[in-house]
Amino acid sequence: MAEQDSFLHLARPLGPASIGAQPSTAPLSVTIQPQAIFSILDHSTRRPVDQERVIGTLLGTRSEDGTEIEIRNCYAVPHTETAEQVEVDMDYQKQMLALHLKANPREVLVGWYATSTDLNTFSALIQNFYGQQGDGTWPHPAVHLTVSTVPGKEIESRTYISAPIGVTAERAADSCLFIPVPHELKYGEAEKSGLELISSAKDNEDRSQGMLTDLEGLERAIQHVLDMLERVSNYVNNVLDEEATPSSALGQFLMNALSLAPKVDPQDIERDFNAHIQDVLVVSYLANTIRTQIDLSNRLATAALTLGTGDAVAGDANKDGGDNKNQRGGGDRRNKGRGQQRQQEA
Amino acid sequence: MVDTSRDAPLKGVQIEALVVMKIIKTSAQQFPTIATGALVGMEVDGTLQITNSFPFPTVDVPSTDSHQDSASNLAAAAPRAKANVTYQNEMIKFLREVNVDANNVGWYMSTSMGNFINLNTIENQFFYQKEMNERTVAIVHDVSRSSQGSLSLRAFRLSPAFITAYKESKFTTESLQKSGLRHHDILIELPVTIHNSHLVTSLLHQLPSDAPKEELQFPPNLAALQQDPNTPQPPLYPNFDSLDLSIDPYLEKTCDLLLESIENHHTELNNHQYHQRALGREQAKITAWQQKRKAENAARAAAKQPPLPEDEWQRLFKLPQEPSRLEVLLNSRQVEQYARQVDGFTASVSSKMFAVKSNLLPGE
Secondary structure, three states: OOOOOOOOOOOOOOOOHHHOOOOOOOOOEEEEOHHHHHHHHHHHHOOOOOOOOOEEEEEEEEOOOOOEEEEEEEEEEOEEEOOOOEEEOHHHHHHHHHHHHHHOOOOEEEEEEEOOOOOOHHHHHHHHHHHOOOOOOOOOOOEEEEEOOOOOOOOOEEEEEEEEOOOOHHHHHOOEEEEEEOEEEOOOHHHHHHHHHHHHOOOOOOOEEEOOOHHHHHHHHHHHHHHHHHHHHHHHHHHHOOOOOOOHHHHHHHHHHHOOOOOOOHHHHHHHHHHHHHHHHHHHHHHHHHHHHHHHHHHHHHHHHHHOOOHHHHHHHHHHHHHHHHHHHHHHHHHHHHHHHHHHHO | OHHHHHHOOOOEEEEEHHHHHHHHHHHHHHOOOOOEEEEEEEEEOOEEEEEEEEEOOOOOOOOOHHHHHHHHHHHHOHHHOHHHHHHHHHHHHHHHHOOOOOOEEEEEEEEOOOOOOOHHHHHHHHHHHHHHOOOOEEEEEEHHHHOOOOOOEEEEEEOHHHHHHHHHOOOOHHHHHHHOOOHHHOEEEEOEEEEOOHHHHHHHHHOOOOOOOOOOOOOOOHHHHHHOOOOOOOOOOOOHHHHOOOOHHHHHHHHHHHHHHHHHHHHHHHHHHHHHHHHHHHHHHHHHHHHHHHHHHHHHHHOOOOOOOOOOHHHHOOOOOOOOOHHHHHHHHHHHHHHHHHHHHHHHHHHHHHHHHHHHOOOO
């Protein structure tokens, strides 16, 4: 997403041996799911007035060899930062991690985020904390995700892993080398419909949007497809009129797309269409009939006693209602069976 | 002033984009088990703003067949389980430290095919509205409906009339007649709106969504066109999934569920019938006994003996308890839900089908 800075690759002095086993610095790729980004942005809008950036913990999954990391979740961690020192609430981080793992046992700690692109001494300190042995991500490297949230500017995100650097043990504890790694935003099938609704609100002044009905969604989708078709046919017409430059590759692509259109006999279409639409309408009709019947049955059940004609009558009425519905239900099932058969024939 | 705002009913629910994504994520992860979680936020002028959420811990029961029912039951009952109340309070305590609106405003659950109106849901919401905070909602996310193209998120509350009835746990024919409670009145649906923060809006505008407007270079050949990394992705909105033409699986499943509900309804009716027959039999017995006692008393009066008490039948006979009508009510509400679902679905499907037909048969 963000432009990668150019960076020098230097043979670096290794950290002092006292650090012990080094976390791996093998290259890896990071995938970020949208809810993690949304959560970071939400945290950023809720930061204390006097604080420039806020930090939090990233949770997610790691592939077996550790080269692919998927950031699925995150939570905010309170911290205070002054010119001289930084203070992260370790207790909070630990307890929150335990709570999150209870609900999502498959997710593990993968790193941390900050809401500014700056990397400074404190970043290194926190990075070393997240990557340490014991509570940290060791032996895997901790991922550091920065998301810039400067108002009026584009939101930039970057991901890093780190390598130890420094000549003495004291220096190594609060310094590290951040190595940029590639990352991408990815959303799954399940999230698509949610993102659709969320992004439909992006041009609204009040930034909100009511729920869409199926028909509205359909209308918009069709409208969009029509616009795209219009654009393509415009281009093709222009080429035919020798006003636009032809491109054989585009032509081939369009031919391939067009040849996907099925060639079916009109009679078959007519037949299948009629059979299918009948099924759909019958199901709809039956569903509504059932609804009315249930309503009726309930009313009879609670109203019968007030007539004062005795309980037996009420019972019979109920029974009739029930039987009747059951027959209809059966009809329903038969009908559906037929619908499937027809489909198989087709 | 506090009182007036307390009494006014909630007008709507506004859900933050973050919460939508979180609910979708946990629901998809847990599918087909029901996922549940808590919602936090605050109320502003009758609109409930939901600004964050977190899932409840999952219950890990070995998924053998015999345990499947109990596992899904446990999952559905999670919001009112004691351990989760503690979990929730703990979590809210922590969230308060990072400036999240730390008020419990309800809970959410996932469902499939709109099959969510049952005792578990009612009990959860009753628990929330009674124990936690009166002004809470249940958000229901339909996973299978959402995979059809358009997101399905709905907000529900229990109606005051139903709460009163449920508190007394009286669902006899008589009490229903008196209160006039019907299955339409169990749940109140609130309108849901989605709200984005400024930063989210900014992010969305950054994502490429439309075909590029400027002139592009022509690709040298077909392979280059297909592998071009700059090929625009299909936009998030509108969602072309809604053009999908698969009809049968969805209708079929809904019909199956509908039939199941009808069967339940039938069973309940049979129970009631059985009860009424038993009641009739007992009553006939009582009348017979009373008549016998009367005749006896008349005989004793004639013989100048003191009459025997006439209300002894209350000790001798016991009228059978009427089965609760709650199941019937919920079932009816569920059937109504299915029927409406079918209605909405067929509306869009039939228009899609006509569109396809006229597309394939342009001559007509």
